[in-house]
Amino acid sequence: MATSGVIFKRCGCRDDQRRRLEQSCPRLGERGHGTWYFHCSARNLLGRCERVRRGGYPSRTAARHARDEWLTTTEADRTAQGWTVERWLRHWLDNRTKIRPTTRFHYTRDVENVLIPQLGRYRLADLDAPLLRTVFAEIAATRNSKGRPQSASAMNHLRTTLRATLNLAVKEGVLDCNPARHIEIAGYQQPHAKEWTDARVQSWEQTGARPAVAVWTADQLAEFLGAVNDDPLFTLWWLAGLRGLRRGELCGLRWSDIDLDRGTLTIERNRTTAGYHVVEGAPKTPAGRRSVALGKRSVQILRVHRRHEQDRKAEAAENGTPWTDSGSVFTRSDGKPINPNYATTRFRILVRRAGLPPVRLHDCATAPRPSPTKPAPTSKPCRTSSGTPAS
Template sequence: MIAAEQGGPIGAGCTVAQWLRYWLATDQGIRPRTRQGYADHVRLHLVPALGRIVLSELSARDVRRMFTALAGRRNRYGRPLAAASLERIRATLRAALNEAVREGLIDSNPARTLRLPAAPRPRAQIWTDRWVAAWKAAGERPRVAVWTMPQLVAFLDGVREDPLFPLWWLAALRGLRRGELAGLRWVDLSLETSELAVVQQLVHVGGKLVPFPPKSAAGRRTVALDPQTVRLLRRHERDRRAEKARRGEAWHDTAQTRRGGSSVAPDYLTYRFHGLVLRSGLPPVRLHDLRHGAVTIALAAHVDLPVVQDQVGHAGIVLTADTYTSVLPELHHRAARATARLVLSAARETARRVRRGRCGWMTQV
């Protein structure tokens, strides 16, 4: 026996439900947000489908039957569960059963051999004129959308008086995640060297906002700042200090706080951003889509992909290339013209060395 639980001892004869609850309660290596996702999967999907089965009798067929049923289920919006959602549920089950293998409760993991449809990484769609027209006519919108440069400029111009404007600016230009924006402290800004250090993010845990380090080593990074951003942050810090002094409030190290000194929650950033977008009349994007847009802008400015990878804090360049590199339309046209110029230049050079009749098409282009 490993331990005892309200539902009975945790041993070879325990049920899948007993083991899953024990695993959630004892594994201290799980990050809070990850643990919350695991708990949701256990409560909503794994226990209802597999909970009554004795852990040692759980088979690959049981697991496959559960995922077949899940694939036919509809979410609250009436759509089937996405392949990415099924993959995350499978990851939860595999992690729990791998721990059961390590504890000697089962010989092998019955979820290990399960094959699910590949979950494609989302690719951002630029809000071109045609997409905007489709959205206005029928409400159609891409799953992940990015504003064009004029659209982004229009949004930033419209919200320049918003108290959270510096955060919208950093999200749009430097691609910080919402938890990183909420957790940003004045001490993390080195305006003398024009740099910003991402060393923590705010996360909701048990109804409280708790600072945690970034998920990966790559997430802990230094982000370069341009002179305009430095001026913006200096002015913002000066204004915030003056406001605090006027109200007689203590100075908080968090770079952005709400009235009264409380930190800005990541969920509040999402909520406020959504309202600002609605009022702007621009085609809709999510707060996280500004991160996609920041990569797009960097590529438009001819920034090398490895530099962009470091900027947004990805551990591997494949994720940056596959997920975040939606490219502005003008870059496609620029690439097409550059390719054509290269071919035509070579063709004209060849035409000088051979008879005109054999390479007439080259000289006529």
């Protein structure tokens, strides 16, 4: 509840001890001596008491007008009339302090690149279902940053962001209901992984059309692992394809997380990117922190990979080149952990070289496992980056 507060006059005069006289100055009654202030309080949007004291006004009337204007603005801020959509979106982002950096990156991209340009000029009170349906139809007719039509998935993510922002407005009593719940995204369906059967591969080779989410067959996965046997990141591709580890889990993996004697590794961290920035932290969900059984072949491959890393470290010391002992399993030439985006780019290149139908590295983690009758490729020995067979 707002309070009218007080209006008073003060000056900057000091006594013999250099203390400010403030409102006790005997000259305050003189015209032009001192300035006018107001002090009042009101409940803000979050229900907390907000106090303000402002001054420097030439007259009591000016101070009273400034106080009344502040109280009016504060009251408007507690209603949908007092908030533009742009201002509310930024307020919502500022208050999302406990989200992951990658989540904030995607929310910010939606807000800054699309929602504010399209809806920012409206007031929250102006938002209704017909307006939002019209605006979303206009957005759907545009093209994304790559010059392609807006995908149903991107439009759905945009709707999710807007609904989340307006849910806060409902929660804090600024809106009575969320108009974004009436938005429908044409053509959006939860992606369902489709296997690269011979028929789908033939259609892709002829037309270039591919499923939204595609995974390899067991034979295709085995063919890929055989084709990348000499690649320095062969162990990463192996663990992604046969042990279900995701890109962020693999790039964040450290040797301290692996027990080769017991044949297990533990997922303790996730290393991913938010735009051009690498972010490392705990797994996204509690279920992501888990132990993974390796199997004898995986243990053997990891032992070879570890020896190779030790050889690289020794070679750097011998040559006097920089080396950072990061403890990461998959490293750059200087020992620092690899950038997750590099793993994605490298994977695409290797898939293309192998002549296999495209899948995402993320989907490689969900690829079907080779059956017991068709084991993982062993026709080629696992090789180091120098091309020599690893024992």
